[in-house]
Amino acid sequence: MASSADVQRGLQDVVALESRLCFIDGKLGRLIYQGYDIRDLAERSTFEEVAYLLWYGKLPTGPELSDLTSRLGALRTLPPALAEMIDRFPADANPMDVLRCAVSALGLYEPAETQPGPHAISGALRLTATMPSILGQFHRRRKGLPPLKPRPDLSHAAYLIYALLDRVPTGPETRAMDVDLILHADHELNASTFAARVTASTLSDLYSAVTSAVGALKGPLHGGAAERVVDLLQVIRTPDRAAEVVHSKLVRHERIMGFGHRVYKVEDPRATILREWSRRLGEAKGDLHYYELLRKLEEVVHREKGLYPNVDLYSGSVYALFGIPTDLFTPIFAVSRVTGWTAHVLEEYEDLRLIRPMAKYVGTVDLPYVPIGQRT
Numbered sequence: 001m002a003s004s005a006d007v008q009r010g011l012q013d014v015v016a017l018e019s020r021l022c023f024i025d026g027k028l029g030r031l032i033y034q035g036y037d038i039r040d041l042a043e044r045s046t047f048e049e050v051a052y053l054l055w056y057g058k059l060p061t062g063p064e065l066s067d068l069t070s071r072l073g074a075l076r077t078l079p080p081a082l083a084e085m086i087d088r089f090p091a092d093a094n095p096m097d098v099l100r101c102a103v104s105a106l107g108l109y110e111p112a113e114t115q116p117g118p119h120a121i122s123g124a125l126r127l128t129a130t131m132p133s134i135l136g137q138f139h140r141r142r143k144g145l146p147p148l149k150p151r152p153d154l155s156h157a158a159y160l161i162y163a164l165l166d167r168v169p170t171g172p173e174t175r176a177m178d179v180d181l182i183l184h185a186d187h188e189l190n191a192s193t194f195a196a197r198v199t200a201s202t203l204s205d206l207y208s209a210v211t212s213a214v215g216a217l218k219g220p221l222h223g224g225a226a227e228r229v230v231d232l233l234q235v236i237r238t239p240d241r242a243a244e245v246v247h248s249k250l251v252r253h254e255r256i257m258g259f260g261h262r263v264y265k266v267e268d269p270r271a272t273i274l275r276e277w278s279r280r281l282g283e284a285k286g287d288l289h290y291y292e293l294l295r296k297l298e299e300v301v302h303r304e305k306g307l308y309p310n311v312d313l314y315s316g317s318v319y320a321l322f323g324i325p326t327d328l329f330t331p332i333f334a335v336s337r338v339t340g341w342t343a344h345v346l347e348e349y350e351d352l353r354l355i356r357p358m359a360k361y362v363g364t365v366d367l368p369y370v371p372i373g374q375r376t
Ligand code: ACO
Pocket: 010, 190, 220, 221, 222, 223, 225, 254, 255, 256, 257, 258, 259, 260, 261, 262, 263, 305, 307, 310, 311, 312
């Protein structure tokens, strides 16, 4: 039997598998996708290029990128039966639950793509292409509006905004969302990616693996933090109240969302980049309210707890500046992370080994079985 020293709670610091997809240097605050620094990708590439990089292991040539972009554009239409199903979901459902059900249901209509193996790449493209359509249709339905016709001509970032807000974004708006999607695309063995890989490691299919991942992302300690950051900003209201609000949460041992990270011991490089985009977008819209509150919050939390911001601190402010409702923040995270989940699932299929750790048993043994009529 394992000794207590063998148990790594939360699998902290456990290296579970080899991957060439993503490297995090938690001490230096570096993030690498397939060899490329996230800072270069955020500055110079697009979400479509990053998706290609994650799926195919190299940056695309011009023709390869055009091909991927047109394939994604062409796949935006939902199967009619799925579109009907979304219209029957409760209008007050949590959009992450809607996404989880829709991803699972999508697999019913694409049986060929549900077989484990390299051809699951078709499912990766379909899931990536359809997530904005799923969310857009549900969001409009709950406002009593009919679905929009997909726009294959728009980039992924522009289409996401279009599907949610029924307007084609400006160039700077599109770029802000594009960078946000690049930054969220992959992050090594985070909880949702691990969930996807565990499911795939049983030789289950891509749609099941992504359904597992969406469920894991929903939790507030993972993808659900960004919406809670904006909730907190609504409580703080003005920078001069930040210290008092943070202090009152810390004395109650509550966590301040958007701060801390299991791997980064310094600032999350994604937070550094998004902070700048939050400022730029705020300036473009003449609204620096969220940016100023977040700067103050950072100062207070670092002083009180020594914690650094993570990616979720600034992403919510970017979405809020678009006027996107907070319950769509985590689904937007999924719109991007689906590329990483699917790349990890494809990698798992290449070198499959059932993921099956052990538990240290801390219960009792040898209890005598008592018949039901004699139990008290
Ligand atoms: N607010 C207050 N205290 C915190 C926070 C926080 N955000 N994060 C860590 N701490 C404290 C803990 O209370 C604990 O203090 P203690 O030793 O005095 O009890 C100490 O720091 C260590 O915390 P752990 O939970 O052991 O650290 P872990 O590595 O498990 O935490 C986590 C990582 C879950 C992300 C944590 O920092 C957290 O809860 N953050 C808030 C939620 C959040 O922003 N999640 C998004 C993460 S990024 C992503 O998933 C995209």
